[in-house]
Amino acid sequence: MIEVKDVKKRFGRKEVLKGVSFTAEKGEITCLIGINGVGKTTIMNAIVALTPINSGQILIDGEELHKGSYEKITFIPDAITMLPQMRIIDAMQFMDDFYDCWNEKRAEEILSFFKLDKQERIANLSKGNTAKVNLLLGLAMDVDYILMDEPFSGIDIFSREQIAEVFTSHLIEDRGVIITTHEINDIEHLIDKVVLLNEGYVLKEFSTEEIRENEGKSVIDVMREVYQS
Numbered sequence: 001m002i003e004v005k006d007v008k009k010r011f012g013r014k015e016v017l018k019g020v021s022f023t024a025e026k027g028e029i030t031c032l033i034g035i036n037g038v039g040k041t042t043i044m045n046a047i048v049a050l051t052p053i054n055s056g057q058i059l060i061d062g063e064e065l066h067k068g069s070y071e072k073i074t075f076i077p078d079a080i081t082m083l084p085q086m087r088i089i090d091a092m093q094f095m096d097d098f099y100d101c102w103n104e105k106r107a108e109e110i111l112s113f114f115k116l117d118k119q120e121r122i123a124n125l126s127k128g129n130t131a132k133v134n135l136l137l138g139l140a141m142d143v144d145y146i147l148m149d150e151p152f153s154g155i156d157i158f159s160r161e162q163i164a165e166v167f168t169s170h171l172i173e174d175r176g177v178i179i180t181t182h183e184i185n186d187i188e189h190l191i192d193k194v195v196l197l198n199e200g201y202v203l204k205e206f207s208t209e210e211i212r213e214n215e216g217k218s219v220i221d222v223m224r225e226v227y228q229s
């Protein structure tokens with residue numbers, strides 16, 4: 001389980017996270033939502049220690065992040081981090097050289113799932129295919145937790161559907177996933193839990209199934225209630 005406990009983060013005088021707490025379970029898809037600038041990416045960065053926090057605690061399976069944690073958790077940011085002149089195959093080789101937990105077989109599987117040509121240069125890929133390569137590089141890591149920041153951003157409906165398919169496939173299996181998205185409609189049916197952020201706090205943490213079955217509401221309905229009240 002990933003436990004985010006009373007995390008506070010300020011940039012200069014601006015306090016972005018004022019005491020954020022939530023949990024994300026293994027085998028579940030947890031979605032962080034909230035309007036622009038609410039701190040979703042900051043939380044993702046904090047979980048993988050790309051951003052130091054001012055106070056609070058983040059635990060992964062009961063332990064604070066340490067040198068060996070990269071075997072447990074991977075972060076797929078919203079932009080590809082590989083050099084544009086690299087071919088997909090070079091990026092895969094780089095991952096293989098660098099990470100013990102790189103799973104070549106799974107990488108090949110995702111490559112064919114997304115129908116990507118590994119000889120293509122990253123610079124020449126469309127936005128959708130760049131996003132797919134980015135996902136490939138993250139999903140092929142044999143880790144327990146995957147963080148994905150805006151995997152659907154700027155992507156056409158067909159690529160979105162294909163990416164959404166990954167969420168129901170064995171590629172995710174019993175791993176824990178935390179995702180941020182503004183395209184909640186696309187994946188609402190796949191998400192187990194929503195963490196709704198507002199003004200530096202978690203305003204609501206709820207199961208999508210519960211609000212659907214007990215209250216007949218969608219996630220967007222809940223968001224409207226929160227932000228338009």
Ligand SMILES: Nc1ncnc2c1ncn2[C@@H]1O[C@H](COP(=O)(O)OP(=O)(O)OP(=O)(O)O)[C@@H](O)[C@H]1O
Nearest residue numbers: 011012016034035036037038039040041042043180
């Ligand atoms: N390195 C930084 N230095 C200063 N301010 C920052 C930094 N990173 C983020 N911020 C600020 O923190 C706030 C939260 O940013 P963050 O990117 O986490 O929001 P977000 O919820 O992911 O937004 P979006 O939905 O637009 O992607 C914003 O006001 C942003 O300007």
